[in-house]
Amino acid sequence: MENINSEPALFYKEINPLTDKINGPMLVQKIDTKELFVKKCYPLYLEEHLTTLKTIKHAHLPKIQECIIQDGKLWLYEEFVQGKTLTEVIQSSERLETEKIVTIAMAVLEALGALHKKGLVHRDVKPGNIMITNEETVKLIDFDAVRTVDGEKESDTVQLGTMGFASPEQFGFAESDERSDLYSLGVVMNICSVKEYPKKHLTEDLILRGIIKKATKLEPTERYQTALEMHLALRQQLSKQRTAAKQNKRQISTSKKRPVNITMNARPFTNRWGTNTYVNQVVTRGRRVLDSISLFFKKFIPGFRTEKIWKRVVALFFYTMLFVSIVGNVFGQPTRSLKISEFVDYLFIFIIPMLLFTNFLDYQRKLPLFSSDNKRYRYIGYGVLFLFWVVITKAGLELNSYIYKQIN
Template sequence: MSSEIENECRLSYFKVIGTVNEKHNVYYVQNVEDKKIYVKKTLSVYNKDVYEYIKSTGSAFYPKIYECVEKDNHLIVIEEYINGDTLEEIIRKRGMLSEKETGDIAIRLCRALSLLHSHVPAFIHRDIKPSNIMITNDNIMKIIDINSAKEFHENSSEDTILFGTKNYAAPEQFGFGQSDKRTDIYALGVLINVCLTGQFPKDKLCTSHGFREIVKKCTNIEPQNRYNDVGELMNDIMVVLGMRQQSGNQYKKSFLDSQLNIAGIKPNPRFLPGFRTLIWWKMITAVLGYGFMVWLTMTMNMTEKDGSQSPPLETNCARIAFFLILLMTVFLVTDYLGMRSRLPFGKSKNNLLKFISAAVVWFIAAIAIIVLMVAVMFVLAA
């Protein structure tokens, strides 16, 4: 009884302030203490273990879960409010995605699913589709709905509850067998095809080099003819994108292990460019790049009109300004924290307009940095 009272007390901190989807009992709520906005879901069909697992991992690939309480044969979940667009909305607004964009989303989905699949017993999502994928304003991908997820039971011959969305659901989700890791891989293959063509594989198979074979293998009717796990799928996607060399059909287990480790770590979009995705070759490149910037800054010298060395104060202020301008350039080029979309015309479809906007902002910011360093120099010299 005391636990029920405690649960009621915890939930009482969240007051409903708006409706997300009344039919599915999803509402906006506000914490009465911190005044922050969250999302409240009341689920009648669920697997609490999945939500508890996601809550414990704190993975950035899923909304952060704050409360997970069972009440009257329902599960009440309080989770992070995410500001962004679903992949479905992005495709509808922009049309088909490029190979690079599609591959990037697919790789991130593989990492997100590897977190579920690596649990013992494995959790199967069973409803991967564009409307369940959110791309935040900081370009972070999150799977926003895990209501359909279930545990994989090796001795079970079929799913006890049928779940899935038409055209994305694998044949085994309709009574032809039990869902397993390859069920999610089927849906991923359909999603890749939709991103590239705007249509389902059964209507129009993508003609993109490399991805066509990936989609065909993912969506094979027979699960044993699909990829065995998301690690294999991710490996082939990286080969197609030129991120990894083809090493034959033999898949190296060590590579999958490294990706599972990555999926369990919570990447931070506020890390410096090069370290946000925690991919080793990007981090090494970033270390070399930032090291070069520091070396270039430290070796820069200033001279007076007569050729003599400038005073140390002036030289150091100039070095700081130079380094800040270099860093600002890196931030703009890599779209750190999604800053380019926040610039004037940053969301325009006209690339020239976006480039001019970024250039003007860069110029103004560079002048501001120089003026600031000059002001600091005069204050210190006074």
């Protein structure tokens, strides 16, 4: 861990307090560079989390300059973000355009993805903690409620969050994790759209409704599981909206330019390749298919569910070798019955255990032992899974051998 001391505090000059609270945020200026920062007091138990936060450099997160312990208090010096909070933007507008809501949400998801990658959960995503800078850049701020994901606790040690935006698990029902932040962002999006909580009035916007509904499910397993998954869903919806808008614009433009055809029975000649509309539709559909395939791999296929390149390379190599081995050995058999017998052997010895023990299609979330927060129960679950594989493999191979003998 980084050595934290009070010496760097000497290089900053206090300008003025930003609130009337005691030990509230203070605007300070670094003496040598003249840069402005916000000096804010945090609880000492957040020292390790904020030190980790300092290592994250991201366009949608404020720059953390210093973590200093001084007079028994922890002070964080972070970038002074000039602009408006999303709360102020919402209050000053009758309604935000759908595309702007999606753009803001995607930026917040990118910030959350950076936090989650380091094992941190923000736990207080709300309009007041989302800044829109003077340059129209979105920044997720305020880390009073940040914590790390433990994975072994039944609930959070410190229950924090803003009522209405915080997920159910943040109030003692379970341990909060990445999905808790996605729940809060879903609420924020609904507030942006109709200025109401989704429980009271879910937006009717066709682009946003389905995404908000899924993000704010009470059961975490039914929500988006990662910031990347929700980001892809928003990107697809945004792409649909832009494509539809372009098509409408072209149709209006074409109808204005099209001459009146006074021949009642003549059918005007149209060449669908003569305009870009058809090509754009094909390209858009292709992108949707690729996005769907990418999302499927990242969500379900072992080895591709993380952002680590080396794991994906190893997984791709393993799947390729397994496929080549199966095809080579199965189709190398001289008779049809031997081909079937060889494939069944591969099925029980290699394919089934791979599917079982790598949690293919995330099926373990639906099993009681694996969905438990207790590590001991999960170990028992793997033991039961191993016995299950041994039993079905023995039975399957014996049946395969018996059938082969009967045929031949």
